[in-house]
Amino acid sequence: MSLTVKKIRDAKPGAKTRIEWDPKIKGLGLRITPAGVKSFVLDYRVNGQRKRMTLGRASNLSLEQASVLAAETLQGARRGVDPLEEVKARKKLPTVADGAEQFLTQYVPSRRAKGRLTERTEREYGRQIDRYILPKLGKKRIADVVKGDVEKMLAPLPSVMGNRVRALVSSMFTQFEHWEYRPQHTNPARGIEKAVEEARDRTLNETELSALGKALNDEEGNPHAILAIRLAAVTGLRIGEIRQMRWEDIDFERGTLVLPKTKTGRRLHTLPSAALALLADVTPVSPFVIAGRYDKAPLDYRSVQRHWAKACTDAGIVGARLHDLRRTIMTEAAALGVGAHLLRDFVGHKTTAMADRYARQAGAPLTELRERMGASMAAKMGGDSRTAIPKTVSSRQNGHHD
Numbered sequence: 001m002s003l004t005v006k007k008i009r010d011a012k013p014g015a016k017t018r019i020e021w022d023p024k025i026k027g028l029g030l031r032i033t034p035a036g037v038k039s040f041v042l043d044y045r046v047n048g049q050r051k052r053m054t055l056g057r058a059s060n061l062s063l064e065q066a067s068v069l070a071a072e073t074l075q076g077a078r079r080g081v082d083p084l085e086e087v088k089a090r091k092k093l094p095t096v097a098d099g100a101e102q103f104l105t106q107y108v109p110s111r112r113a114k115g116r117l118t119e120r121t122e123r124e125y126g127r128q129i130d131r132y133i134l135p136k137l138g139k140k141r142i143a144d145v146v147k148g149d150v151e152k153m154l155a156p157l158p159s160v161m162g163n164r165v166r167a168l169v170s171s172m173f174t175q176f177e178h179w180e181y182r183p184q185h186t187n188p189a190r191g192i193e194k195a196v197e198e199a200r201d202r203t204l205n206e207t208e209l210s211a212l213g214k215a216l217n218d219e220e221g222n223p224h225a226i227l228a229i230r231l232a233a234v235t236g237l238r239i240g241e242i243r244q245m246r247w248e249d250i251d252f253e254r255g256t257l258v259l260p261k262t263k264t265g266r267r268l269h270t271l272p273s274a275a276l277a278l279l280a281d282v283t284p285v286s287p288f289v290i291a292g293r294y295d296k297a298p299l300d301y302r303s304v305q306r307h308w309a310k311a312c313t314d315a316g317i318v319g320a321r322l323h324d325l326r327r328t329i330m331t332e333a334a335a336l337g338v339g340a341h342l343l344r345d346f347v348g349h350k351t352t353a354m355a356d357r358y359a360r361q362a363g364a365p366l367t368e369l370r371e372r373m374g375a376s377m378a379a380k381m382g383g384d385s386r387t388a389i390p391k392t393v394s395s396r397q398n399g400h401h402d
Helices: 005-011 063-078 084-090 096-113 119-137 147-154 161-176 206-218 221-235 239-244 273-280 301-315 323-335 339-349 364-380 395-399
Strands: 019-021 028-032 038-046 047-056 256-259 267-270
Touching: 028 063, 047 063, 047 084, 047 221, 063 084, 084 323, 096 119, 096 161, 119 147, 119 161, 119 395, 147 161, 206 221, 206 301, 206 364, 221 239, 221 301, 221 323, 221 364, 239 301, 273 364
Parallel strands: none
Antiparallel strands: 019 028, 028 038, 038 047, 256 267
């Protein structure tokens, strides 16, 4: 009698494990253990040898699905393909967790060595992989991940983080294809649309800038963190660019700063008098202007962020981020009627026409713009911006970073 849904449902366990065979599909059977576990099994011959494999539990596999799978497996066996050997080979394939480890220990360091990836990005990759990717995809075989798996993982994430994780997954699977862990052009992140991100337009008004300047003057924390915030306010530079500033790259006579590595490549940046005044009051204690605990690295971003958060709290500023200082100075410059091309050069943005990879000597209009905006921001933050950091930084201060 053939296996039926009713027969499978009503099958009772006995004292020993038994198999109910299906006469319609030769080799297909239902195995029932004394504990009542029901599984579909298949007997087959390949290269003259008789073998048995488990297709799956009846609770997870319908009779129809088991029948189709059995028929396909028997066809393969007749061609000399051993399904058990295929299962063993698949178990040896790397999981997403295996690939992620290789990605972080081989691919990412090589990108850093070539100057194509920052330390902060490396840390963020590790954080995203540990927090979002591995919990959902880590145990899956790289070759088995499909678009739906990635979409399911991204669904609960906020739009900004979702877009970042999607981009990271895409980068990882592109590399997995390069390592031949899955066929070429099968990236499961391809075709997943980016989530619509709500544009941030937060800027600080004159009252907030004044309160921020006062809070920084009263701040008794790390003077280099305070200096970084003030430089960000008067220059419009990214906080990462400020943290990487080296004394050897500053020309006080010409009022310029060389930025060796930025998002737009190597760049020559003119410094306003407000920034030069801040820098002139600092006694160098490290190759880096924003000195860290050790000479080989600048002050950690988190320390700057903590001082920013405290200063905002003391100033009564709500919902502002460090990057909003850059947006503020750019918005004020635009309000003066500055054109798009000058604004692009002012803050070092990319354009669709050209990526500025080499040093560019700033012309008079750009120098004047930076001078005016630096002075404007410094004045709004309390007039004398040179109180950011004392002339002499003791070894105790340099060694103690909040």
